Amino acid sequence: MTVTEFTNPSLLAPVISNIWDVPQSWKLETYKQHGGYEGLSKAWHYGDGELTEVVKASGLRGRGGAGFPTGLKWSFLPPADGGPRYLVVNADESEPGTCKDIPALLANPHALIEGMAICLRAIGGHHGFVYLRGETVHVYRRLMAAVREAYEAGLIGKGLGPNGDYDIDITVHAGAGAYICGEETALLDSLEGRRGQPRLKPPFPAAKGYLARPTVVNNVETISSVPGIIKNGADWFAKMGTEKSKGHGLFSLSGHVKNPGQYEAPFGITLRELLDMAGGIREGHELKFWTPGGSSTAILGPEALDVPLGYEEVMEAGSMLATRALQIFDETTSVVRVVRAWTDFYQHESCGKCTPCREGTFWMRAVMHRLEAGKGLPTDIDMLYEIAGNIAGRSFCALGDASAVPIQSGINLFREEFEQGLTTPAWELFPYEKSALFSEVGVS
Structure with missing residues (x-):
């Protein structure tokens, strides 16, 4: 395995965040002053399928979590049949601890817009959607303003490309704040106006996605990485990272x-x-x-x-x-308290479509609250581990798996601390004020 030498300053230079500290970094003028839309300008001169091959060669993998090869995902779309093909960008960033796409959109929205235009050109599509987490109203407004700037500058819209025969439209859609809509098929159902619940796969979105048409679904960071690849070349990107995790x-x-x-x-x-x-x-x-x-x-x-x-x-x-x-x-943190909070989240966000996730998260939450309060039963820890095992791999989508993982790993690493929950409340073992990051947090 070859790992990048981090003492090389040139390889530590930021790419997506390179202009975050520049005044008004979100403006089109600022983005273009720093090489923005040069990748799109080059993309118009590629032939059919060539852009996808460049992304494949770069080794770019999906930045939304699964790490699936991006170029390969684009290539899964069936041959053109004269009907529409879509790009949907997943910006429904909702998982506890995950906070990269929202800052990226706030500080540099044009990287996403340029990446979307390149992707649509690559797959032969003309309409892209950004499904944004609805609570982030400030990001929604900034992204809408950036899209408007791109339209007014003629970077997207009608009559694009060297021959003036290509159209690209981008729609920004604000969701209603459901975590389940981060799952790509639930996102597509929500985008179509239905309740956000995961679909049975296959068929996969590449074959039947938005409005039952071929659709690429990618994360914000994934698409925002594309302009740099097209501008600087696949080899530039592939030189960064490890053997299998490039860039x-x-x-x-x-x-x-x-x-x-x-x-x-x-x-x-x-x-x-x-x-x-x-x-x-x-x-x-x-x-x-x-x-x-x-x-x-x-x-x-x-x-x-x-x-x-x-x-x-x-x-x-x-x-x-x-x-x-x-x-x-x-060391001031209670593992039981942290896992309990995560379990609360997953139970609340379960869409309820499948029994293992709907019922399992409910019972895990109940047991975790008992353990946190020091009122656990002698059988609770083994039962909790078993419930998590019955959810993992058996739920309709990955939300069930997500809820089971922290519980099982927490017990594996810190079983003794879970056992203390049979007799002693977590707030006595690990007082709130000890782990608090702000002095305003008091004892409750």
């Missing part, structure tokens, strides 16, 4: 770190290196556990500090890289 990505550090935030770096960087950039764990404390990809990924301990953050490497360590939402917890 750069946004790593979101939150929790007990001195400087939480977004850190853009090549794949293969380690948590130890990211913590150095973030100033380390807060003063006087030490790392207890962390998640590499948000609340739906297995908890890891300090022994995994030097695991290269690539898809395969993190999986070998027993977790998933997913959305690179690195939640950092020090």
